[in-house]
Amino acid sequence: MSLKFTSLSLISKLAIILSFLALFLWLIPNVVNYYENLNQFTSKKSSLQEVNLKHGITQNAQKFNEKEFKSLATTLFANVTVTSMAKGKHHITIGLEKEKIKIFNTFIETLALRYLVSIENNELQFEKKEKLLEASFIIEEF
Amino acid sequence: MRNQQQYVTITHYKEREFYFLNHALQTHDGFISKELEQFHETEKDKFIERIRLLQSENSYTQVASISLATNQTVTEEEDKNRVSAKIFNNNYVVQEKMDIGNIPTTLYFSPFAILYEEYRKKLDSKLTLIIGLFDRKLYMMFATEDKIHQSWVIGTRGLTEKQIADRVYKSMKAYYKISYKFADHIEMLVTDDSPKLLKVLREELSLSILPTQNSIHNLLHHMSGEQSRASSSYIRSSLATTRHSTPHKSIKNDLLDANDFIAIQNDAMDNLEDIKLNESPLSGTSLSFMDKIKLLFSNKKGDSSGKQFLSLIPLLFILGAGTYYSMENDKLLKDIIVTESQSYSQTNNTLLAMNSNDVFSAMGKNAELKNATISNSKVELKGVVWGIEPLRNTLNELYNDGEFIIKPLENFMTEFSFKSKV
Numbered sequence: 001m002s003l004k005f006t007s008l009s010l011i012s013k014l015a016i017i018l019s020f021l022a023l024f025l026w027l028i029p030n031v032v033n034y035y036e037n038l039n040q041f042t043s044k045k046s047s048l049q050e051v052n053l054k055h056g057i058t059q060n061a062q063k064f065n066e067k068e069f070k071s072l073a074t075t076l077f078a079n080v081t082v083t084s085m086a087k088g089k090h091h092i093t094i095g096l097e098k099e100k101i102k103i104f105n106t107f108i109e110t111l112a113l114r115y116l117v118s119i120e121n122n123e124l125q126f127e128k129k130e131k132l133l134e135a136s137f138i139i140e141e142f
Numbered sequence: 143m144r145n146q147q148q149y150v151t152i153t154h155y156k157e158r159e160f161y162f163l164n165h166a167l168q169t170h171d172g173f174i175s176k177e178l179e180q181f182h183e184t185e186k187d188k189f190i191e192r193i194r195l196l197q198s199e200n201s202y203t204q205v206a207s208i209s210l211a212t213n214q215t216v217t218e219e220e221d222k223n224r225v226s227a228k229i230f231n232n233n234y235v236v237q238e239k240m241d242i243g244n245i246p247t248t249l250y251f252s253p254f255a256i257l258y259e260e261y262r263k264k265l266d267s268k269l270t271l272i273i274g275l276f277d278r279k280l281y282m283m284f285a286t287e288d289k290i291h292q293s294w295v296i297g298t299r300g301l302t303e304k305q306i307a308d309r310v311y312k313s314m315k316a317y318y319k320i321s322y323k324f325a326d327h328i329e330m331l332v333t334d335d336s337p338k339l340l341k342v343l344r345e346e347l348s349l350s351i352l353p354t355q356n357s358i359h360n361l362l363h364h365m366s367g368e369q370s371r372a373s374s375s376y377i378r379s380s381l382a383t384t385r386h387s388t389p390h391k392s393i394k395n396d397l398l399d400a401n402d403f404i405a406i407q408n409d410a411m412d413n414l415e416d417i418k419l420n421e422s423p424l425s426g427t428s429l430s431f432m433d434k435i436k437l438l439f440s441n442k443k444g445d446s447s448g449k450q451f452l453s454l455i456p457l458l459f460i461l462g463a464g465t466y467y468s469m470e471n472d473k474l475l476k477d478i479i480v481t482e483s484q485s486y487s488q489t490n491n492t493l494l495a496m497n498s499n500d501v502f503s504a505m506g507k508n509a510e511l512k513n514a515t516i517s518n519s520k521v522e523l524k525g526v527v528w529g530i531e532p533l534r535n536t537l538n539e540l541y542n543d544g545e546f547i548i549k550p551l552e553n554f555m556t557e558f559s560f561k562s563k564v
Binding site: 018033 | 496519
């Protein structure tokens with residue numbers, strides 16, 4: 001083995017040594033790391049899908065789309081407005097009847113399952129305007 | 143002093159139980175051979191001492207010998223695992239191993255290499271059978287100007303001249319079977335005076351044989367007298383060698399100084415320093431670790447570019463696979479971050495929805511909110527209350543440290559405000 005190795009040219013020897021170094025110091029740790037991360041991702045994704053199923057949501061969360069969001073919210077509530085802000089933020093106001101507060105709470109609970117957003121400061125503002133209660137909050141894209 | 147600057151070739155070989163030793167001064171006009179010395183094999187130490195003495199007396203020396211092994215063959219490809227010598231553009235003579243022993247030798251030549259050197263200028267497109275008689279062995283090769291087509295080694299010990307001629311003829315017939323060609327003429331180089339053998343060969347083969355007679359010593363002096371000749375046809379040991387510093391200066395320079403030869407244009411592998419066989423590290427066991435490392439990295443340009451490319455394939459594969467996994471891993475990490483954010487956000491939203499639900503449940507029929515801020519860290523409520531105590535109790539159950547304030551309004555209604563951390 002040693003004799004065969006010595007009979008190789010310098011470039012071949014360096015290539016072989018670099019191959020071994022790259023294999024053991026780079027490729028194998030990379031592959032191990034990849035499969036560890038894959039397991040972690042699969043586990044987290046699986047937990048999220050369980051929650052999705054609990055709420056009857058079959059689709060994965062989408063990137064926030066103003067039109068789609070407004071379309072969805074309008075089917076549930078009156079007077080939905082979306083105002084885009086800087087840095088991927090959007091100010092949402094929803095007018096709702098008192099009877100629909102439970103629907104609104106469920107809507108908030110499932111918001112992150114439908115869109116890749118979070119609610120800024122985890123805070124909701126309510127204000128009574130005539131017969132409707134106006135809820136407002138700011139969402140932030142991931 | 144003059145002696146120190148002359149290039150001296152020392153030649154030796156063993157025939158039966160005797161070592162034969164000779165040395166010669168190399169000059170511009172050829173070599174001047176000195177007296178022949180003979181040592182019985184029981185005087186091996188004395189023989190070696192004599193070689194060392196000759197080496198020490200002359201700074202510029204080359205010790206040449208001949209490989210008389212019978213297992214030598216001429217091939218068209220170099221075999222890295224065996225010892226070999228390049229004797230033609232596309233021909234190599236190879237043998238299984240070389241018994242380097244402990245006799246100082248820097249150049250080993252094959253009889254085939256010597257034959258080729260002797261007759262290469264005579265070769266043309268016609269097929270020539272070249273025969274060399276060395277140490278009672280016939281080294282035969284069929285050659286044309288462009289290549290050596292076939293080679294054989296035939297032992298002659300104990301055979302009569304007629305039997306030897308018969309074997310040569312059989313070799314020619316054997317070659318005819320594989321190539322449908324007979325040699326057009328035969329060249330023969332004999333190192334022993336053997337007129338009877340020549341006579342019988344002429345009679346038996348019915349071909350014109352052009353005999354040449356020369357001694358092994360003279361042939362070796364000739365082979366090692368010129369660097370381009372020596373370096374292109376000595377037997378390279380496949381055994382790894384290192385470049386030890388020796389009391390003898392660079393042979394390359396020696397040759398140039400001594401004989402003013404044209405610089406060799408062959409590649410660096412032909413440097414004669416490579417073949418100090420008796421100083422091969424493999425013959426000793428006292429190699430230092432650093433020597434071994436250097437040995438591993440000694441640069442032999444023996445690889446073809448194809449082999450170099452082959453050796454790069456595993457590296458390229460590993461780099462490709464590594465890059466693929468790195469990129470996939472980066473994508474996966476981004477996906478994990480998004481999934482974690484989504485999971486975190488979903489948990490917070492659930493808590494927020496629960497808080498909101500609690501607040502509106504607490505209002506019930508006791509109060510009505512005018513405005514409210516509900517978050518996962520605080521609750522701030524303001525509205526009109528009808529059932530003060532039920533509302534206060536419910537809110538106190540939900541939030542222990544809350545501040546509940548009521549304020550009568552002019553229209554006989556009561557306003558409340560509530561602040562608490564969650």
